[in-house]
Amino acid sequence: MERTLVLIKPDAIQRGLVGEIVSRFEKKGLKLVGMKMMSLDEAILKEHYAHLADKPFFKSLSGFMMSSPAIAMCWEGLECVNAVRLLCGITKARSAEAGSIRGDLAMSVSCNVVHASDSVENAAKEIKRFFKTEDLFDYAKSEYEFVYGEDERA
Numbered sequence: 001m002e003r004t005l006v007l008i009k010p011d012a013i014q015r016g017l018v019g020e021i022v023s024r025f026e027k028k029g030l031k032l033v034g035m036k037m038m039s040l041d042e043a044i045l046k047e048h049y050a051h052l053a054d055k056p057f058f059k060s061l062s063g064f065m066m067s068s069p070a071i072a073m074c075w076e077g078l079e080c081v082n083a084v085r086l087l088c089g090i091t092k093a094r095s096a097e098a099g100s101i102r103g104d105l106a107m108s109v110s111c112n113v114v115h116a117s118d119s120v121e122n123a124a125k126e127i128k129r130f131f132k133t134e135d136l137f138d139y140a141k142s143e144y145e146f147v148y149g150e151d152e153r154a
Helices: 012-014 018-028 040-050 057-064 080-087 101-105 119-130
Strands: 002-008 031-038 070-077 115-117
Touching: 002 012, 002 018, 002 080, 002 119, 012 018, 012 115, 018 040, 018 070, 018 080, 018 101, 031 080, 040 057, 057 119, 070 080, 070 119, 080 101, 080 115, 080 119
Parallel strands: none
Antiparallel strands: 002 070, 002 115, 031 070
8 A cells, every 4th residue: 555645734724624634535535644733844844845945936835834833644545646636636726626625625826725745756755754653553444345445455
């Protein structure tokens, strides 16, 4: 099973959308294996958004991400990275498909309520950035019998 990182951003915290967002992933059948609320600092944001650090909007992005706590979550499931990306919708929230988290709950590019890893490789790096090994849990999820076919659970 794959794992991926999701960050619930400060705008979602401020708007009281945490339960709604978590519920979307749970309803999909994904398994929550780690979750913590945290304040993000400049160092972690420079590392996390290294690909954007030289962009003119980086200062406002990092300011926004430090404006309120965020919630880091690690989700697990079959082809989880792609499934989570589809649930989240595209980055430009006002153009995101209705039914997606961003399409239903956001209008902005930066204030788009969630971050989700964009590849299996980046998910592994991002999970390590936000979680220690002991912060993540392996446990049997009894409902998997009803989420995946027998051949997919092997």
